[in-house]
Amino acid sequence: MTIRNDTAVAFFTQLLGAKGVVAEAEDQERYVCDWAGGRLGMPLAVVRPGTTEEVAEVVRYCHEQRIRMVPQGGHTGLVQGALPDDHIAEVVISLERMTRIRRLDPLNFTMAVDGGCILEEVKRAAEENDCFFPLSLGAQGSCQIGGNIATNAGGVNVLRYGMMRELVLGLEVVLPNGEIWSSMRALHKDNRGYSLQQLLIGSEGTLGIVTGAVLKLTPRPQQSQTALLAVPSVEAAVRLYALARRVGSDLLSAFELIPRQCLELAFEAAPQLSDPLDEVYPNYVLLELAASGPVDLSVMLECLLEAGMEEEVVLDGVLASSIAQADQLWLIRxxxxxxQLLRGEHLRTDISVPISAIAECVEQAAAAVTTLSPNSLLIAYGHIGDGNLHINVLPAAETPGEALPALFEQLEGAIFTVVDGFDGSISAEHGIGRSKQAAYLARLSSTEQRLLTSIKEVFDPDELMGAGRILPLAERQLLSNIH
Amino acid sequence: MTIRNDTAVAFFTQLLGAKGVVAEAEDQERYVCDWAGGRLGMPLAVVRPGTTEEVAEVVRYCHEQRIRMVPQGGHTGLVQGALPDDHIAEVVISLERMTRIRRLDPLNFTMAVDGGCILEEVKRAAEENDCFFPLSLGAQGSCQIGGNIATNAGGVNVLRYGMMRELVLGLEVVLPNGEIWSSMRALHKDNRGYSLQQLLIGSEGTLGIVTGAVLKLTPRPQQSQTALLAVPSVEAAVRLYALARRVGSDLLSAFELIPRQCLELAFEAAPQLSDPLDEVYPNYVLLELAASGPVDLSVMLECLLEAGMEEEVVLDGVLASSIAQADQLWLIRxxxxxxQLLRGEHLRTDISVPISAIAECVEQAAAAVTTLSPNSLLIAYGHIGDGNLHINVLPAAETPGEALPALFEQLEGAIFTVVDGFDGSISAEHGIGRSKQAAYLARLSSTEQRLLTSIKEVFDPDELMGAGRILPLAERQLLSNIH
Incomplete structure (x- = not known):
């Protein structure tokens, strides 16, 4: 522990009190190891400010002392953005003590919250007021709203409600120099000047720390219909989606592609699950319709099934007749x-292409993977309505562990090349962080790189916040700031 | 005409041909006078490039020669942003020849278009493919998509589909130095790095020229229900909105407040219109439900009426029984x-507040206006679902014309002060341009001003594009660049 570290910890302790600082290495464990088990280095300290003003004071201190910082939410990201660095010790600024619901206005359909609020708590508070906050993620029990905003989170309801970007009306952000920037207004429309708010959303903690937000709510759905439909092919799933969009009006809230192998993987993980259909089919679609008003969703669903059967894009299906049965279907998802986790290390991707190109993309990706690694298992599942698939590869059991990193790199490269062929994205919802940086930069035009780097410089000229995430460190930074 | 002008015009003519340049003052009329009759100065030239590459070449030339430029779409903006400057002659870059629909993909629900496409043409092309582009504006017969994007246009369907910002998936922009920046991908989800796209949307032609876009479509509605409901008060209209959101699920596509005086104004303008209801009421709501699938919208509407009567927020109403009748109701809007135009000069505002504060805001604004100008007529109408009202003031007939500018300034200031009291916005959808600049800057924090100015510098360090719109000219620019 260097002197600088001691001085900083003493400052933070005086400012935040004992509960506001995690200084000892053994207590820092959960801040240095992310959801997926990744870890890099140890932090200089972990601080846990309780108010926006405290966050600002911490940041001002770090800015003056040229100490690097990394904001941390629920630590459920998948691109290693929130992990403390392994070269230069960073101060982890955790928002976990900032969990206040500031204001909920059901007539305005808005909710003002602290950045550290857990997504599930936000959803619950909305429901208690007969409203609904639509962001819906596997990690919602631990991810935080601030992190959701920083990473522009996606999830299963995007096709109806949009990404996090579209669910934020106001923001409060502590900038890398400790200034507080705020657009915390509960306005559904505000068209003044360049949207700093939109620039900050999705900046992954490299331009500022999200300490508060005004969220957009909708009425709470009073009813829903869930169905698992067997479809003959990925292409049929895409055609079924177009039908479902039309028949479902704007009430379709989820439309997930699930290949047969994924059903098997779910059964492995949750033996209490049983096959919902009598026969085995190559692909399934899990869909949901939801409404807050008097609509007969079952008529809608029957209409869709009928049209789907007629167009031969639906082979069979089960409609959940109760909430319990619907939950059971979602358990498969x-x-x-x-x-996949139980099968051990595997390659995860998060790509998007135009919806109309999904089937061909999966076909080409499967061919590329088979060529490189004939015995591995490719699974392609996800959000058809967003053109967003997770094309993952489970390596053959016989592949030696030490060969996996190189294999994954090769497979990922091959899948990304296929995606490039459809003008797709190598990161549809997970962001860039560290793990997608190389692939991201390789596809960036020099014009875009210049603009992005200049914007980073406007907000954080000394590269003190989230340094090295999304964009690489500027050359000069690699030479200085070592302690 | 200076030598520099001749040289520039010669260059443009060689580059674009005769049809690409409007050099004579008499032909420039429609480029120097906007929709609302505003005019400032004459341009150095009007150029009409036909392709993105031509736009880029024009801009590169202007950038090299340090000639100021102003992009121009359909010229229907309301804040004088596209008017050529009156101090320094600018080159008007009109997109009107770039009207190509590049690609429409109904399976992906996307459409790639040139920036100069007229909104109505875009909507028509979508409909021909059984799709729908939801942006809906009074000016849609002449406004252009590029301008809609540059100004982040709003309109009557925002409560369901969002502002223009939420309807754009990809962009192609010529930057102020002539470089082409593009995110022209037809992806519903793409979460890579800072969103330059969102920063450019709403930048009002000060950071670049929108030459192309990929738009998000929805299924084409197959049915709609339109109703004009009489409500006892503005507050009742707001409560009715909350009901309509719930009962209407997500199928409510418009909800407009229309005070009685506005009905009278409509009758003055369109004598063929007649009062749709037998009695006179203080306020009305014009609402629309629309669906692409099998939903019984009339049941929904009856449900809403019943609930509204029970809660005493609906007094009377007329449901359009045919498309012709619905069109008739929209003619009132x-x-x-x-x-208002027929009544002569009047004050127009475009404010937003939280929906729950609308009634009190209107009351306070009316009181403030009455105090200042007892005989003028205040009308407050607009998009309840967005908290966005146009609070306009028609001056008393006896007010002398030369007294109007000062009166309007005073009234506007008073209304804006009321809006400030509700943490509202002085520009909900019209943008800043020139006419809202003073009010905008007066409310800008120094932090925000610094960030915005720095971002402008990143894109346009010499202030050559849209100079003086949104942000004021930097001091140094006021002293140079005169020719």
Whole structure:
């Protein structure tokens, strides 16, 4: 522990009190190791400010002392953005003590919250006021709103309600120099000047720390219909989606592609699950319709099934006749993610292409993967309505562990090349952080790189916040700031 | 005409051909006078490039020669942003020849278009493919998509579909130095790095020229229900809105407040209109439900009426029983704007507050206006669902014309002060341009001003594009660049 570290910790302790600082290495464990088990280095300290003003004071101190900082939410990101660095010790600024629901206005359909609020708590508070906050993620029990905003989170309801970007009306942000910037107004429309708010959303903690937000709510759905439909092919799933969009008006809230292998993976992870259909089919679609008003959703669903059968894009299906049965169907969606983890290390991707190109993209990706690694298992599942698939690869059991990193790199490169062919994205919802940086930069035009770097310089000329995430460190920074 | 002008015109003519340049003052009329009749100065030239590459070449030339430019769409803006300057002659870059629909993909629900496409043409092309582009504005017969994006246009369907910002998936922009920046991908989700796209949307032609865009479509509604409901008060209209959001699920596509005086104004402008209800009421709501699928919208509307009567927020109403009758009701909404123009010069505002504060805001604004100008007529109408009202003032007939500018300034200031009291916005959808600049800057924090100015510098360090719009000219620019 260097002198600088001691001085900083003493300052933070005086400012925030004992509960506001985690100084000892053994207590820092949960701040240095993310959801996916990744870890890099140890922090200089972990601070846990309780108010926006405290966050600002911490940041001002770090800014003056040229100490690097990394904001941390629920630590459920998948691109290593919130992990403390392994070269230069950073101060982890955790928002976990800032969990206040500031104001909920059901007539305005808005809710002002602290950045550290857990997503599930936000959803619950909305529901208690007969409203609904639509962001819906596997990690919602631990991810925080500030992190959701910093990473522009997605999830299963995007096709109806949009990404996090579209659910934020106001923001409060502590900038890298400790100034507080705020647009905390509960306005559904505000068209004044350049949207700093939109620039900050999705900046992954590199331009500022989200300490508060005004969220957009909708009426709470009073009813929903969930169905698991068997479809003959990925292409049929895409055609079924177009039908579902039309028949479902704007009431379609989820439309997930689930290949057969994913069902099997879910059964492995959750043995209490059983096959919802009598026969085995190559692909399934899990869909949901929801409404807050008097609509007969079952008529809508029957209409869709009928049209789907007629167009031969639906082979079979089960409609949940109760909430319990619907939950059971959604357990498949969750279980298949767990099932992949149980199979051990695997390649995860998060790509998007135009919806109309999904089937061909999956086909080409499967061919590329088979060529490189004939015995591995490719699974392609996800959000058809967003053109967003997770094309993952589970390596053959016989592949030696030490060969995996190189194999994954090769496979990822091959999948990304396929995605490039459709003008797709190598990161549809997970962001860039560290793990997608190389692939991201390789696809960036020099014009865009210049603009992005200049914007980072406007907000954080000394590269003190989230340094090295999204954009690489500027050359000069690699030479200085070592302690 | 200076030598520099001749040289520039010669260059443009060689580059674009005769049809690409409007050099003579008499032909420039429609480029120097906007929709609302505003005019400032004459341009150095008007150029009409036909392709993105031509736009880029024009801009590169202007950038090299340090000639100021102003992009121009359909010229229907309300804040004088596209008017050529009166101090320094600018080159008007009109997109009107770039009207190509590049690609429409109904399976992906996307459409790629040139920046100069007229909004109505875009809507028509979408409909021909059984899709729908939801942006809906009074000016849609002449406004252009590029301008809609540059100004982040709003309109009557925002409560359901969002502002223009939420309808754009990809952009193609010529930057102030002539470089082309593009995110022209037809992706519903793409979460890579800072969103330059969102920063450019709403930048009002000061950071670049929108030459192309990928737009998000929805299924084409197959049915709609329109109703004009009489409500006892503005507060009742707000409560009715909350009901309508719930009962209407997400199928409510418009909800407009229309005070009685606006009905009268509509009758003045369109004498063929007649009062749709037998009695006279103080306020009305014009609402629309629309769906692409099998939903019984009339049941929904009956449900809403019943609940509204029970809660005493609906007094009376007429449901359009045919498309012709619905169009007739919408004519009232359009006619009342024309009716205001017929009454002569008047104050227009475009404010927003939280929906729950609308009634009190209107009350306070009316009181403030009455105090200052007892005989003038205040009308407050607009988009309840967005908290966005146009609080306009028609001066008393006896007010002398030369007294109007000072009166309007005073009244506007008083209304804005009321809006400030509710943490509202002085520009909900019209943008800043020139006419809102003073009010905008007066409310800008020094932090925000510094960030915005720095961002402008990143894109346009010499202040050559849209100079003086949104942000004031930097001091140094006021002293140089005169020719």
């Amino acid at each position: 969750e279980g298949m993610v767990e099932g | 359009e006619g009342m704007v024309e009716g």
